Structures are given as C-alpha cells and as structure tokens.
Amino acid sequence: MDIQRAAVIGGGSFGTVVANILADNQIQTVQWMRNEVVASAINTSHTNPDYLPGVALNPELKATTDLLAAVKDADVIFVSVPSHSVRQVVTSFAAELKPEQALISTTKGIEHDGFLLMSQVLAEICPNNPVGVLSGPNLAKEIGKRELAATVIASENSELRRNVQDALSCSYFRVYASNDLYGVELGGALKNIYAIVSGFVAALGMGENTKSMIITRSLAEMSRFAVALGANPLTFLGLAGVGDLVVTCMSPLSRNYRVGYAIGQGKTLEDAIKELGEVAEGVNTLKYVRARAIELDIYMPLVMGAYEILFNGAQPKDVAQGLMTGDYASDVEFALPKHEI
Ligand SMILES: NC(=O)C1=CN([C@@H]2O[C@H](COP(=O)(O)OP(=O)(O)OC[C@H]3O[C@@H](n4cnc5c(N)ncnc54)[C@H](OP(=O)(O)O)[C@@H]3O)[C@@H](O)[C@H]2O)C=CC1
Numbered sequence: 238m239d240i241q242r243a244a245v246i247g248g249g250s251f252g253t254v255v256a257n258i259l260a261d262n263q264i265q266t267v268q269w270m271r272n273e274v275v276a277s278a279i280n281t282s283h284t285n286p287d288y289l290p291g292v293a294l295n296p297e298l299k300a301t302t303d304l305l306a307a308v309k310d311a312d313v314i315f316v317s318v319p320s321h322s323v324r325q326v327v328t329s330f331a332a333e334l335k336p337e338q339a340l341i342s343t344t345k346g347i348e349h350d351g352f353l354l355m356s357q358v359l360a361e362i363c364p365n366n367p368v369g370v371l372s373g374p375n376l377a378k379e380i381g382k383r384e385l386a387a388t389v390i391a392s393e394n395s396e397l398r399r400n401v402q403d404a405l406s407c408s409y410f411r412v413y414a415s416n417d418l419y420g421v422e423l424g425g426a427l428k429n430i431y432a433i434v435s436g437f438v439a440a441l442g443m444g445e446n447t448k449s450m451i452i453t454r455s456l457a458e459m460s461r462f463a464v465a466l467g468a469n470p471l472t473f474l475g476l477a478g479v480g481d482l483v484v485t486c487m488s489p490l491s492r493n494y495r496v497g498y499a500i501g502q503g504k505t506l507e508d509a510i511k512e513l514g515e516v517a518e519g520v521n522t523l524k525y526v527r528a529r530a531i532e533l534d535i536y537m538p539l540v541m542g543a544y545e546i547l548f549n550g551a552q553p554k555d556v557a558q559g560l561m562t563g564d565y566a567s568d569v570e571f572a573l574p575k576h577e578i
C-alpha cells in the first residue's frame with residue numbers, strides 16, 4: 238500500500254508541520270482541527286496563525302473541522318493532539334475506519350489510567366488497524382522553516398515503516414526506522430520531564446558542566462525506567478532517546494523547557510502554563526512517572542526532585558544541592574551494576 242492520501246488529526250504546531258511535509262511530498266493531505274478560524278486560514282492564506290505564525294504552508298494542504306470527512310479516504314492517519322484528548326478524538330472516528338487504514342501517533346505523552354502510551358491507546362480503540370509512532374528531535378517551529386531534521390518511525394509492521402519513510406522523507410526531513418515501538422515512544426514522553434529540569438537549571442544560571450551532568454544523568458534515569466518497563470536500552474542511543482533529550486533540554490523553543498525556566502524564575506506552575514498557551518506534556522508525565530517509579534521501586538532522583546519543585550513548592554537550588562549528596566552511584570549501570578560499585 239503506497240500512501241497517496243493522508244489525514245492529520247490536530248491543528249497545533251506539530252500536526253501542521255507533519256501535514257505540510259506530506260503536502261510538500263505531493264500526498265493529498267487533509268488536516269483536521271476543531272478551530273474553524275484556523276482551518277479557514279490554512280485553506281485561504283496557507284498559514285496557521287495560532288500555532289505556526291510566519292510559516293508559509295503548502296497551498297495544496299487542506300484543512301477541515303469535519304473529522305469523519307478528514308479520515309474517510311486516508312491511507313494513513315497521523316494523530317497529533319495532546320495526550321489527554323487522544324482517546325476521545327480517536328474514539329469518535331474509530332468505527333468508520335477500514336482495517337487497512339494505518340494510525341501513527343506523534344503524541345509524546347502518557348494516559349493516566351493504566352499508564353498507557355499513545356500507541357497502546359490507539360491499538361486498544363482500533364485493534365484491527367496497523368499502528369506506529371513518530372518521534373525524534375523535532376521542534377515544530379524549526380521544521381516549519383524547513384530546517385534540516387530527522388525523526389524515527391517505529392512500528393512492528395515493516396511495510397508501514399517503509400511507507401511512512403516514503404511519505405515523509407524529503408530534502409529537509411530524514412526518517413529512520415525502529416521496531417522498538419515502546420522504547421521510541423517512552424523516550425519521547427520521558428524526555429519532557431528532563432526538559433523541565435533543564436529549564437530550572439538554565440533559569441538558575443548554572444554552568445555548562447551542570448547542564449551536561451543533568452542531560453547525561455537524565456539519560457541514565459530514563460533508560461533505567463524504560464528497561465524496567467521492558468524497552469530496549471539501545472533505543473535510547475538513537476534519535477528518539479538521546480537525540481530528543483538533547484534538543485528539548487537545550488532549546489528555549491521547547492515548551493517543557495520554558496515551563497521549567499519560568500518556574501526557575503519564581504513563577505507559579507499555573508502562570509507558567511497559562512503564559513505558554515501550548516501543550517507541555519511533561520507536567521502530567523512527571524506525575525504519572527513518579528507514581529509508577531514509586532510503585533515499581535525504580536530509583537529516579539531527578540523525577541522525585543522535579544515533582545517536589547513543581548507540586549510541593551520546593552526551591553530548585555535546594556533540590557539541586559540535595560541531589561549532589563546522594564548515595565555513590567555507577568556512571569553506566571548497564572556496564573557496572575549499582576550493587577557492584
Ligand atoms: N510542537 C512540537 O515541537 C512537537 C510536538 N510533539 C507532540 O505533538 C503533540 C501535539 O502537540 P502540538 O501540535 O505541539 O500541540 P499544540 O499545543 O501546538 O496544539 C495543540 C492542538 O491540539 C488541539 N487540541 C487540544 N485539545 C483538543 C481536543 N480535546 N480535541 C481536539 N483538538 C484538541 C488544539 O486545538 P485548539 O487550538 O482548538 O485548542 C491544538 O490544535 C504533543 O503530544 C507534543 O508532545 C511532538 C514533536 C514535536
């Protein structure tokens with residue numbers, strides 16, 4: 238099955254760049270969103286003024302607020318709404334799908350009930366449809382400007398992986414393949430927590446050694462968690478692991494980083510989210526991952542510290558100091574296990 242027609246569900250910044258790449262690649266693409274004003278702007282002035290201002294979109298990209306019309310003839314449907322709305326939105330069109338229509342999640346979040354990742358939510362709602370995940374260091378605002386970037390398509394279905402590579406690869410976007418759906422997806426969700434932590438670090442004016450320490454220990458912590466949940470640790474060496482972690486921990490374009498930065502400057506979480514006006518998945522992910530880590534007894538000092546800052550009013554400086562005096566630990570615990578140090 239070649240991809241000739243695609244639907245993108247969601248009118249935010251990432252949904253828009255995915256839809257635009259597809260249109261650039263001459264795939265008939267319909268983007269669904271609930272906001273009629275934005276849909277009309279995409280159709281008439283070929284811009285998304287709310288989420289991607291200043292980016293000239295491909296004039297062939299069509300937008301609609303009619304969800305069933307958007308998905309009807311699509312060979313592949315990219316789901317790009319925030320995690321808290323994926324189940325509700327997908328459920329509202331699931332009964333209309335034909336089994337050959339594939340679903341690809343681009344959403345980097347976790348569903349609270351059952352700790353489900355988005356591909357698991359999609360598979361639960363649409364058990365007969367092929368499912369995949371797109372994740373990587375993909376700041377939408379840079380890709381919108383057609384700056385060079387790469388991503389990962391993860392699926393157990395090799396034909397789907399190849400079709401998505403064909404549909405999205407172009408002069409400014411390179412698509413790598415993975416069969417570790419769970420690891421790729423977990424990498425995308427977990428790194429948002431550490432982007433918030435990196436925002437604290439930047440707001441406190443800490444040095445480059447500190448930033449490097451935080452990013453590297455974040456990788457150790459997220460891969461420890463992922464392996465405990467059954468993912469392949471090698472996936473974290475790739476674009477969806479270290480790649481996405483580095484970009485979101487270093488760029489003020491990351492919304493999660495910006496939330497951490499604002500809190501590090503003394504703002505409340507509520508004000509930080511309100512000022513952002515876009516989704517920062519890491520805030521909820523932090524809550525769910527902390528609860529899971531406690532339940533499974535997984536050592537995650539950065540998660541625990543970030544939770545105290547975000548939800549219990551702890552001061553970032555005090556938490557950072559506390560982390561420096563923890564028990565002695567192994568640098569790479571897959572090489573030197575903790576109990577052998
Ligand atoms: N932006 C990025 O750089 C990247 C984002 N992602 C991931 O993609 C996902 C989507 O993010 P992104 O596009 O950035 O989000 P944005 O914050 O830019 O936009 C969110 C979009 O989702 C819509 N939406 C929110 N709730 C609902 C709902 N209940 N029903 C229908 N539509 C809804 C919003 O509509 P409205 O305007 O009407 O509220 C808006 O169009 C996230 O999980 C994110 O982590 C992945 C890679 C990169």
Ligand SMILES: O=C(CO)COP(=O)(O)O
Nearest residue numbers: 373374375376491492493
């Ligand atoms: O996932 C992203 C880049 O890969 C975007 O990160 P934010 O959601 O923090 O903006």
